[in-house]
Amino acid sequence: MSLAHAISIDDPAHDCPVSAEAVGRLAKADPRAIPELVESIPESTRARLAVWLYGRSHTHEMGVRIASTCDGSSLRRAGGLIGNALYDLSRRPYTAPTHGIRASGPARISLGGTRRIA
Secondary structure: OOOOOOOOOOOOOOOOOOOHHHHHHHHHOOHHHHHHHHOOOOHHHHHHHHHHHHOOHHHHHHHHHHHOOOOHHHHHHHHOHHHHHHHHHHOOOOOOOOOOOOOOOOOOOOOOOOOOOO
């Protein structure tokens, strides 16, 4: 019996479960086409890929879209609690994360320093 090692976003030492070329093709594809592009990948590998991609801010959406092609048990085996949350997230309409986005416009930056008038 072979045991699969769960991947989590807390363990960045794990390599991507598919080739770099495959990830590159997915990154260049229209986001709506991703489910068709990954349908030939075995579900357990797809689930691991979804968790791996979700854990990186620049591939977050791709991970959610791939997770939508997986069942809950596959995602839980691949990512534990993260896989469970990813399953729930992938069943809702996608909304981009808002962390790091300024709500009030660009920050004002001054290179002149402070000037004291005496």
